[in-house]
Amino acid sequence: MKALTFTLRAAPPERLDLSPLTPQGLAGLDKRAIQAIRLGQSKLASTVGDIFRIAGSNANSLVFEGGSSRFDGVATGMTEGTVRVAGDVGAQAGRGMRGGQLTIEGDAGPHAGSGMRGGRLEIIGSAGDHLGAPLAGELAGMNGGVLIVRGRAGAFAADRMRRGLIAVLKGCGDHAGSRMIAGTLVVTGGAGEMPGYLMRRGSILLDRAPKSLSPSFVECGAPDSVFAALMDRHLVTEDILKRPLLGRAPRRYGGDNAALGLGEILFPA
Amino acid sequence: MPRLKVNGVAIDDTFAEAFGMRATAIVITAPNRKWARQAAVTMTGFATSVIGCGCEAAIDVDLAPSETPDGRPGCRVMIFAVSTDELQKQLQNRVGQCVLTSPGSACFAGLEGPNELKLGAALRYFGDGWQISKKLGGRHFWRVPVMDGEFVCEATVGMTKGAVGGGNLLLLAGSNAKALAAAEAAVAAINEVRGAIMPFPGGIVRSGSKVGGKYKGMTASTNDAFAPTLRGVTKSELEPDVNAVLEIVIDGETSDAVASAMRAGIKAVTQLGSAKGALRISAGNYGGKLGKFHYHLKDLLP
Incomplete structure (x- = not known):
């Protein structure tokens, strides 16, 4: 069966909530039912049929041909299958994902992968602020799964992250990994000011020394690290990085001692 | 026999x-x-x-x-x-x-x-x-x-839960040196078999045992049938030209691993030959009633 393909007719006239369009949400629906789903968030009330031409029938594999920064909530809560967006997306892409694979071939807006619990989200372009982070009022951010940004991420990437792996390959904004509860954040290409600000536990792995650190981080030496070896091999075998990141004995800073202080920032010696 | x-x-x-x-x-x-x-x-x-x-x-x-x-x-x-x-x-x-x-x-x-x-x-x-x-x-x-x-x-x-313990080979030789040479050859060969180990010192046991003994509380005691010094006084398994017996005990992740290891051991001992090593290869059993796994030597010949 061919992938269920949504081809964008024209630039959307309003912000769209694409959260109903997930493999599990569309399973068993016929074409007419899918076309009638309301996506528009203003009084225009656009439906799927207004915005997209539909082809194919395999709801376990969704493709969006064409994207827009008005595409909000792409693949929200998806649990299985694959979703591919050939274009940009708006806010909260892959929010609360639990399984399956979401690929965004363009850029993503703020809160991409917010509260993700499982699956793999890959953004080929760049991501906005609050990557994987909680919405206002939520206690924890990303809670599992793998989130890869091939481009750049904005500020507060991995804010309040609790579990899982986030990798940002072309640098990120300020306060990456702020208030982290646990989990692993990998940043190559340089992090902004004060990564790990108020982190409790978790690991932030960098490809170079951070340009600034909160003064409540303390230097913890550079003994040989089996964890670094495991991590390096994992990142290469998962096709996240092309070459090892940390090496045999990375330097380690422990913190943030203004919070619990069990976190770490590692970078090659 | x-x-x-x-x-x-x-x-x-x-x-x-x-x-x-x-x-x-x-x-x-x-x-x-x-x-x-x-x-x-x-x-x-x-x-x-x-x-x-x-x-x-x-x-x-x-x-x-x-x-x-x-x-x-x-x-x-x-x-x-x-x-x-x-x-x-x-x-x-x-x-x-x-x-x-x-x-x-x-x-x-x-x-x-x-x-x-x-x-x-x-x-x-x-x-x-x-x-x-x-x-x-x-x-x-x-x-x-x-x-x-x-x-x-x-x-x-x-x-x-499918592992097997207690596969074995008894190597009977004319002298202690020849028994040891045969056993070392078997150990070297079995070391190459994946999923099988030989837990005894260097893979070799010199004190093979039988079940029970004359003393209360002994769960195992010397295997007198294979002890050369007892040849005249007990129901011995040894012929007159045997002066030393060494055993290889094999545990395997699967029954196949044990069989492969025993096959490799028999091959190495027979390749060494009777002039330099063992005169005879035997194996230990309890009549076949205690253990679920039986490895017949004739099925494992090189």
């Missing part, structure tokens, strides 16, 4: 009788091969027989850096016991006292399976609150801070 001869070595028409066991395997790595083997040898010390040691354990194979999770030299160690509880206890104590303590070591699961034993999940408490949990690609590791950095240990390891 009708005898078959290969290269002058007589092969008894008998069988080895072996038992179902629980087994697990771990991969120990270190900065170099010397220290990987040191940790492995230490944790498999005093693990020759479940009768007195609680478990049987030995190094299965050496692993190249490309075969280990952290890219360092390593060894695969196998541990066998009669119950899941005993296996868990032995694994935890031995890894905790002998691998955690060894410089630069790390410890990973060497077996997957539906049944699991705790590994790092039990040893993490040594970290006293400073231990770090990491999940990577479906595997769970514990990082325990120690004086040379961190001890990394996989949280759990698989266990098989």
Whole structure:
């Protein structure tokens, strides 16, 4: 069966909530039912049929041909299958994902992968602020799964992250990994000011020394690290990085001692 | 008993009788091969027989850096016991006292399976609150801070209920030196078989046992039928020209591994020949009623 393909007719006239369009949400629906789903968030009330031409029938594999920064909530809560967006997306892409694979071939807006619990989200372009982070009022951010940004991420990437792996390959904004509860954040290409600000536990792995650190981080030496070896091999075998990141004995800073202080920032010696 | 001869070595028409066991395997790595083997040898010390040691354990194979999770030299160690509880206890104590303590070591699961034993999940408490949990690609590791950095240990390891313990070969020779030469040849060959270990010293037993004894409380006593000095006074299995007998005991991850190991051992002993090594190969059994697994020597000829 061919992938269920949504081809964008024209630039959307309003912000769209694409959260109903997930493999599990569309399973068993016929074409007419899918076309009638309301996506528009203003009084225009656009439906799927207004915005997209539909082809194919395999709801376990969704493709969006064409994207827009008005595409909000792409693949929200998806649990299985694959979703591919050939274009940009708006806010909260892959929010609360639990399984399956979401690929965004363009850029993503703020809160991409917010509260993700499982699956793999890959953004080929760049991501906005609050990557994987909680919405206002939520206690924890990303809670599992793998989130890869091939481009750049904005500020507060991995804010309040609790579990899982986030990798940002072309640098990120300020306060990456702020208030982290646990989990692993990998940043190559340089992090902004004060990564790990108020982190409790978790690991932030960098490809170079951070340009600034909160003064409540303390230097913890550079003994040989089996964890670094495991991590390096994992990142290469998962096709996240092309070459090892940390090496045999990375330097380690422990913190943030203004919070619990069990976190770490590692970078090659 | 009708005898078959290969290269002058007589092969008894008998069988080895072996038992179902629980087994697990771990991969120990270190900065170099010397220290990987040191940790492995230490944790498999005093693990020759479940009768007195609680478990049987030995190094299965050496692993190249490309075969280990952290890219360092390593060894695969196998541990066998009669119950899941005993296996868990032995694994935890031995890894905790002998691998955690060894410089630069790390410890990973060497077996997957539906049944699991705790590994790092039990040893993490040594970290006293400073231990770090990491999940990577479906595997769970514990990082325990120690004086040379961190001890990394996989949280759990698989266990098989299909393991077999007690495969054996008895090598009968005209002199002690020839018996030892035959046994060493067999050990060298069996070391190449994956999934099979020989838990006794250097893989060789000189004090084969029978079940029970004349003294109360003895679960095993000397195998008088194969003791050359008792040839005249007991119902002996030995002919006049035999002066020394050595046994190879084999535990395997599967019944096939035991059979492969015995086949490799028989091949090595017969290749050495009767002039330099054993005059005869036999095997130990209890009449076939105690053990579920029977390995007939005639089926394992080279």
